[in-house]
Amino acid sequence: MTTPVLRRKRRPGTREAAEFRSGQSDSESEPSSTAMTSELARRFYTGRYIVVFRGHSTSEAVFALKRASGLQVASSSDFDRHASIAPGLMGSAVYLESLGVAIAEAPLDQVHQLGISAANRLQIVPERFMFTAGSLRLDRDYLEGYRAGVKAFVDDLLAHGESASRRLPAATLRAAEVDHDSTWGLLKTEVSASRQTGRGIKLAILDTGYDQNHPDLSQRVALSRSFVPGVSVQDVSGHGTHCLGIAGGLHKPISDGPRYGCAGEAELMVGKVLGDDGSGDEGWLLNGLNWALENGADIVSLSIEGPYDPASPVLPQYEAIGTRALDAGRLIIAAAGNYSIRPLLTRPVASPACASTIMSVGAIGPDDRAASFSCVGTSASAVDLSAPGVSIESSYPMPRTRKVESGTSMAAPLVAGIAALHMQATPGLRGKALWDTLVTTARRLPEGPSDIGAGCAVAP
Amino acid sequence: MTKKRYTITFDPKLVDIAEPLKRLEELGMHVESTQPFIGTAVVSGDSDQVERVQAMDAIQGIVETRLFQAM
Numbered sequence: 001m002t003t004p005v006l007r008r009k010r011r012p013g014t015r016e017a018a019e020f021r022s023g024q025s026d027s028e029s030e031p032s033s034t035a036m037t038s039e040l041a042r043r044f045y046t047g048r049y050i051v052v053f054r055g056h057s058t059s060e061a062v063f064a065l066k067r068a069s070g071l072q073v074a075s076s077s078d079f080d081r082h083a084s085i086a087p088g089l090m091g092s093a094v095y096l097e098s099l100g101v102a103i104a105e106a107p108l109d110q111v112h113q114l115g116i117s118a119a120n121r122l123q124i125v126p127e128r129f130m131f132t133a134g135s136l137r138l139d140r141d142y143l144e145g146y147r148a149g150v151k152a153f154v155d156d157l158l159a160h161g162e163s164a165s166r167r168l169p170a171a172t173l174r175a176a177e178v179d180h181d182s183t184w185g186l187l188k189t190e191v192s193a194s195r196q197t198g199r200g201i202k203l204a205i206l207d208t209g210y211d212q213n214h215p216d217l218s219q220r221v222a223l224s225r226s227f228v229p230g231v232s233v234q235d236v237s238g239h240g241t242h243c244l245g246i247a248g249g250l251h252k253p254i255s256d257g258p259r260y261g262c263a264g265e266a267e268l269m270v271g272k273v274l275g276d277d278g279s280g281d282e283g284w285l286l287n288g289l290n291w292a293l294e295n296g297a298d299i300v301s302l303s304i305e306g307p308y309d310p311a312s313p314v315l316p317q318y319e320a321i322g323t324r325a326l327d328a329g330r331l332i333i334a335a336a337g338n339y340s341i342r343p344l345l346t347r348p349v350a351s352p353a354c355a356s357t358i359m360s361v362g363a364i365g366p367d368d369r370a371a372s373f374s375c376v377g378t379s380a381s382a383v384d385l386s387a388p389g390v391s392i393e394s395s396y397p398m399p400r401t402r403k404v405e406s407g408t409s410m411a412a413p414l415v416a417g418i419a420a421l422h423m424q425a426t427p428g429l430r431g432k433a434l435w436d437t438l439v440t441t442a443r444r445l446p447e448g449p450s451d452i453g454a455g456c457a458v459a460p
Numbered sequence: 461m462t463k464k465r466y467t468i469t470f471d472p473k474l475v476d477i478a479e480p481l482k483r484l485e486e487l488g489m490h491v492e493s494t495q496p497f498i499g500t501a502v503v504s505g506d507s508d509q510v511e512r513v514q515a516m517d518a519i520q521g522i523v524e525t526r527l528f529q530a531m
Contacts, residue, residue, distance in 0.1 A: 239530040274528065282528060283529075305528065305529060316521040324497075
């Protein structure tokens with residue numbers, strides 16, 4: 001048997017290529033789609049791209065920019081120390097040595113060539129305008145939409161939510177709305193109305209570790225281990241603490257604020273597989289997955305993504321690992337990825353979520369629509385389910401205690417927590433059957449499955 | 461020859477990965493870590509060694525290791 005090593009080749013004509021062409025059109029010329037696209041582009045994006053290098057020397061980075069994408073490149077050291085540095089011509093870039101970052105003024109296709117040839121050790125993101133806090137009109141628009149979304153949802157539950165009202169008296173729901181005693185994500189997924197707590201279910205979060213001194217979490221973790229050499233499980237980045245809180249934070253948190261945790265009595269396991277800078281070696285992730293499953297984790301939540309690679313989006317090892325987990329009655333749930341910039345650009349589900357045997361979770365906002373950043377499902381890599389992932393409050397390392405974050409990173413642990421509630425509600429429900437239950441009980445949403453999968457996960 | 465790090469996926473039908481691990485070491489590959497429960501290993505080796513690994517029945521796949529990041 002021979003299995004070829006994956007080679008990274010661009011496939012012309014793929015959806016990704018088409019999307020990149022579409023992105024180029026949007027950013028360079030008169031938009032052909034909607035006025036909203038045009039408005040968003042003008043308000044938020046400069047039309048240039050930021051290329052973030054990782055582990056490249058200056059000469060490597062400049063060489064890559066020149067050779068791979070054919071850009072004219074200047075380094076920041078070429079400029080006077082006090083001069084304003086920015087590319088000026090289409091097809092040019094400036095490399096900022098002290099930051100390891102380049103600003104490229106070029107069509108997206110040209111910039112994208114760089115991503116393919118640089119062995120995925122870089123990220124490419126559109127350059128945004130920066131705003132001072134409070135100056136952005138969207139803040140008000142967003143908050144009004146948020147308020148309307150939550151109000152409509154609670155009204156719907158009170159008026160028509162038969163399943164929810166059976167479990168929770170209407171007065172309690174009203175109290176939840178008025179007292180703000182649950183985050184909007186818990187309300188939207190009916191977690192706050194569920195009697196299940198996840199008791200008896202082992203739920204593992206593999207991420208940047210957790211804050212062992214956090215009042216809401218310090219007594220919650222049954223087992224923890226760091227797979228990052230020379231580093232304890234203590235979370236410095238904050239990402240792991242946030243995800244852990246969403247999945248299994250206390251139903252009555254000690255910290256001041258609403259309930260944000262889903263499966264408050266699940267047996268939590270924390271594996272630190274990403275370093276304090278939020279990135280990690282694949283070997284650490286594999287060691288963490290092996291540890292979690294070997295130690296009986298029923299559900300594993302991954303808010304982790306590999307580098308975007310349109311030529312080989314699905315890594316075979318994660319197909320195999322997901323199959324093993326399902327065969328053993330376990331379920332791995334992973335965030336779909338935050339690479340999209342809707343409506344300008346959509347990008348396919350990231351690895352490892354793109355494996356068909358790992359449940360891929362997209363993010364929705366209070367308006368039930370896919371979040372602007374949430375990756376899109378393709379024929380090769382589907383979005384299976386969605387959950388709230390915009391402006392999600394959860395635990396954060398001390399002394400801050402709490403923080404509001406957005407990302408599919410927030411949606412995946414919420415689905416993991418909901419999965420634990422389903423397992424508790426239906427003894428014996430595991431693995432593939434659990435997957436099917438999550439999908440069949442999801443609340444259908446207006447957008448199609450490529451955007452939000454089967455819909456929004458709902459607690460039993 | 462340049463050595464790179466690879467993630468190996470073992471054939472899921474294997475009950476024990478000890479034998480293929482021994483074979484990998486005989487080929488001169490450095491086995492950095494193993495994850496028996498999920499059937500993977502992280503190794504380093506050159507392209508000649510990778511070609512030989514690809515020919516092993518006990519190996520389902522071998523790909524270069526990657527970096528991951530929090531989202």
